[in-house]
Amino acid sequence: MAFLQRAMVLFLVMAALRVSFATVYKVGDSAGWTTIGNVDYKKWASTKTFHVGDTVLFEYNSQFHNVMQVNHTDYKSCNITTPMATHSTGNDSIAISRTGHYYFLCGVPGHCQAGQKVDIRIARASSSVAPTPSVSPSPSSSSPSPSRVVAPATSQNNSAPSIPSMGLLGKLGMAMTVFAVCASGFVQ
Secondary structure, three states, X not given: OHHHHHHHHHHHHHHHXXXXXXXXXXXXXXXXXXXXXXXXXXXXXXXXXXXXXXXXXXXXXXXXXXXXXXXXXXXXXXXOOOOOEEEOOOEEEEEOOOOEEEEEEOOOOOOOOOOOEEEEEEOOOOOOOOOOOEEEEOOXXXXXXXXXXXXXXXXXXXXXXXXXXXXXXXXXXXXHHHHHHHHHHHOO
16 A cells, blocks of 8 residues: 555656646846836847747836737837737736747837847757657556556657657656656565
8 A cells, every 4th residue: 555655646746747847937037028227138038948838927017018929020120010919918928839939029119129029939849858658568468567668669750759848648648657667666
C-alpha cells in the first residue's frame, strides 16, 4: 500500500510539473505600457524568451493608452487604421497561441512614433529535446512493461517536439512514462 501512495504522489508531482511551463510577462516590467520614462520596448522584448502558452500582460492607464495588435507593415509604419485587435481595459492579458511575431502598438496619436510599440517574437520549438518516450508491451504479457522504454519513430523531417510546445496529452503521456519508469524502481 505504501508503494501505491508513493507512486501516486510521484505521478501527481510529475503531472503538475509538465503543465506548469507558461509564464506571464508584464510588458515594460515595472514601468508597464507607457510613453513616460523612455521605455525601450524593443530592448525589453529582446531580453525575454517567449513560448507558446505564455501570456503577455499590458498594464497601463486606459485614459491615455490602448493596445492594438497589428500586422508587420502597420507595426513598422505605426498605422492604426486596420488593427487585428484592440484592447483598452488597462489590464489586458494576451495568450500566446502560436509561434512567430505578435506586433503591438499604442493607437493614441503620436505614441507609436514615440516608441510605444513592441514586437513579441515566439521562436519555433527547439528540436534538441528528445521525443516523448513510450512504453512498449512486454512480449510475455499484454500489460505495459516499465523496464522497456523505447522512443517512438520520428517524423520524416526528423524534428522532435519540445516539451513546452507539447499539448496537454503529450505532457501527461510524458509524466505517465516517467512515473512508470520511476515506479519500476520501487518494485523489488
